[in-house]
Amino acid sequence: MAIFAGTASATAPRPLASPAGALVVTFDIPVDPGSADYVHRAAQAAIASNQDLVIVMNTPGGLLDSMAQIVGDGGPIAEVQSHGLSVYTYVPPVGFAASAGSYIALATNAIYMGNGSVIGPSTPYIIGGDPSQIQHVQNFATGLIRSLAQKNGYNVRAAVDMAENNTAYTAVEAASVGLITGLVDTYAGFLSKVGLAGLPVTDFSEPLYDRFLSFLSDPTVDGLFILVGIIALVLDLFHRTLFLSVVAVIFIALGFLGAQIIGASVVGILILIIAAALVILEVKAGHGFFAITGIALGIAGTLLLAYNVQYSPSPYGVVQYVILGATGAVLVVAFLYLTRIRHALMAQPKLIDPERIVNMTGRASTDLVPGKDGVANVGAEDWTAVSDEFIPKGTVVRVTAVADGKIQVTTVTPGPEPSKSSEPSATPPTSP
Numbered sequence: 001m002a003i004f005a006g007t008a009s010a011t012a013p014r015p016l017a018s019p020a021g022a023l024v025v026t027f028d029i030p031v032d033p034g035s036a037d038y039v040h041r042a043a044q045a046a047i048a049s050n051q052d053l054v055i056v057m058n059t060p061g062g063l064l065d066s067m068a069q070i071v072g073d074g075g076p077i078a079e080v081q082s083h084g085l086s087v088y089t090y091v092p093p094v095g096f097a098a099s100a101g102s103y104i105a106l107a108t109n110a111i112y113m114g115n116g117s118v119i120g121p122s123t124p125y126i127i128g129g130d131p132s133q134i135q136h137v138q139n140f141a142t143g144l145i146r147s148l149a150q151k152n153g154y155n156v157r158a159a160v161d162m163a164e165n166n167t168a169y170t171a172v173e174a175a176s177v178g179l180i181t182g183l184v185d186t187y188a189g190f191l192s193k194v195g196l197a198g199l200p201v202t203d204f205s206e207p208l209y210d211r212f213l214s215f216l217s218d219p220t221v222d223g224l225f226i227l228v229g230i231i232a233l234v235l236d237l238f239h240r241t242l243f244l245s246v247v248a249v250i251f252i253a254l255g256f257l258g259a260q261i262i263g264a265s266v267v268g269i270l271i272l273i274i275a276a277a278l279v280i281l282e283v284k285a286g287h288g289f290f291a292i293t294g295i296a297l298g299i300a301g302t303l304l305l306a307y308n309v310q311y312s313p314s315p316y317g318v319v320q321y322v323i324l325g326a327t328g329a330v331l332v333v334a335f336l337y338l339t340r341i342r343h344a345l346m347a348q349p350k351l352i353d354p355e356r357i358v359n360m361t362g363r364a365s366t367d368l369v370p371g372k373d374g375v376a377n378v379g380a381e382d383w384t385a386v387s388d389e390f391i392p393k394g395t396v397v398r399v400t401a402v403a404d405g406k407i408q409v410t411t412v413t414p415g416p417e418p419s420k421s422s423e424p425s426a427t428p429p430t431s432p
Helices: 033-048 064-071 076-082 100-106 131-152 156-164 171-176 187-193 208-216 219-239 242-261 266-285 289-304 318-347
Strands: 022-027 052-057 087-091 110-113 201-203 310-312 361-364 374-378 381-386 396-403 406-411
Touching (some): 033 064, 033 076, 033 208, 052 100, 064 131, 076 087, 087 100, 131 156, 208 242, 219 318, 242 266, 374 396, 374 406
Parallel strands (some): 022 052, 052 087, 087 110, 381 406
Antiparallel strands (some): 361 374, 361 396, 396 406
């Protein structure tokens, strides 16, 4: 670390704290579209109330695109600073300003860290990127972190080292080389350091919309939403409940919405669509092979949703792999169980054999017009009925044939009423 000790830029003058105090953003979340919108909303509120902006940071990093939105020209941090206000970062003890979070910290006017906290590493991570893509993003990240350090008076060489060599600095190391403004272990001490002690300091809570946006920005969530939605849609073919269909459509829509938000891989989406087709084919096949293959492809498609998306750090860790594996296993077991139920149901005799209603009588539930389908009630069941003659609604009909799920009917010619009495007829028989 000694090689960086004398290379810090001259510390830029810090604006005096706003007399109106500050708004506080609690950035203990990943860097994604939801958190980017959260910082933007907080910045707008700070400008409207003429207050400084404080970022209390403990983040593992996230999407580089979202980070660039926060720190870039026209972004929320630059916008607050353009109004003569200051933006400060405080990393509490044992906190993290890791990866994308380190860029956000270096974009602010002052950085204070507690003991045990860490800033960096800052090298971006691309899933499936080829060497030219990786180098392209690496060059962008290095240039960006250099410009942020130069602008705000931090050690440029140490900042570049975090991006180029994936280096992380403890709070003590960062302070010793001028990568941050200073060390302070308490929040109250931090407020005093930046001149906000005794001034109004208001927490700006993350809106529910931004939390939901962050939730949808996870590729694992998006893939599982699409996969579970497909499974629910197939299950509804067996249970025929409107509820499952509604849930399935909502899940699939949310999954594709989240994929659009993060700019997910088209390859991953196509694989999920193929997985959906295989799972639906299982309804026809019934042996479980298509279902298991479709679920396996669905898990693979979920992993590929992040393909070529720039992260810092990787969006997939042990927890995500465990979730995907457990979900896949549960879905496979569920489909195998469903297959057994399907075979059992198919092996049962039909409750109503259509052939048994031939010669039975019933009534026309609708007018039966030659060449058109109507409805007749026979054996307490409504059937699709056809007739070669016009039969008015309510007429007694007889089934003459069953074909293609339809019954052929004809009118019943009324016969004489049978005698309702068991007594002999009063009229004597005629003698021959």
